[in-house]
Amino acid sequence: MTAVEPRPASASSSAAIGDWAYFEGAVVPIGDATVSIATQSFNYGTSVFEGIRAYRQDDGSTALLFGLEHYQRLLRNARLLRSSVPESGQALVEITRDLIRRNEHPGDVYIRPIIYKSAPSIRVQLTDLHDRIGIFTMPMGDYLPTGGIRVTVSGWQRVSDNAIPARGKIAGSYVNAALAAEDAHAAGYDDALLLTSDGHVAEASAANVFLVFGREIATPPLTDDVLAGITRAAIMQIARDAGFDVVERRIDRSELYLADEVFLTGTGVQVAPIASIDDRPVGSPASPTSFDLQRRYFAAVRGTDPRYAHWLTPITGAPA
């Protein structure tokens, strides 16, 4: 048998992840924020998580985008898995601000909070399994290209609300997203769009979808197995402020190929115009509405449009 060198207890597995994490109620070195392979959530995907961004502002400072909204969604979704943690949403915002100050990432930051069942257990259940929350941070630029992406409609169906609720941001349901994204990448596409089990458009692997028809912008309703995206709501607000009619309605697959433009939204994805779907060009020649909304979104998140300043929480001062 080959001898395997033991790893030092505090070794971080990824250089990009911030040096400090929130774990078991304290800020600790990232290498110490580890769980056992027997952890129930590691075995069964019984975690809920969030993805939050902090953007470098035009004035050089950093600000958290929709921090409280993300933590409120996390704590609400935790109820689906009968999970709860003692930290309040506001306390988690403060912990996150502290982590970002400590980790000193030079540019934009991505924050990953996760509520999980920490008990070492193989019991397939949800209660009495020691709910905990962990938070780590990392630098993040564009998750997908923002200059026009190629997507495909996946053969994998979006997991339905009666199976694993998409609105729950439940770790286990991301197997569905990963299967679709992986196949799309292997076939040369940037991402996949998934349909509901009755064949209507749901969302992309990690983003909501919008279709543009002249001055009307349509997006699937929350009852079509989509996450109630915080960026989705922000873009609906920005589009209405810009004079567009925004509607939530069921969307047929063929509308994807016939729309004037199609774009994705999400915390990671930001606003990503789509250049083609299943090799059919969309948004020809230049997706003007999608890029206009993208420009407005970046102005909001970088603090240059005062109408949306209340979306941002400044990160100033020294770590606690």
Ligand SMILES: Cc1ncc(COP(=O)(O)O)c(C=O)c1O
């Ligand atoms: C499946 C899915 N849909 C939509 C979104 C977009 O949600 P939000 O704008 O809240 O980040 C995400 C975000 O990660 C996602 O995972």
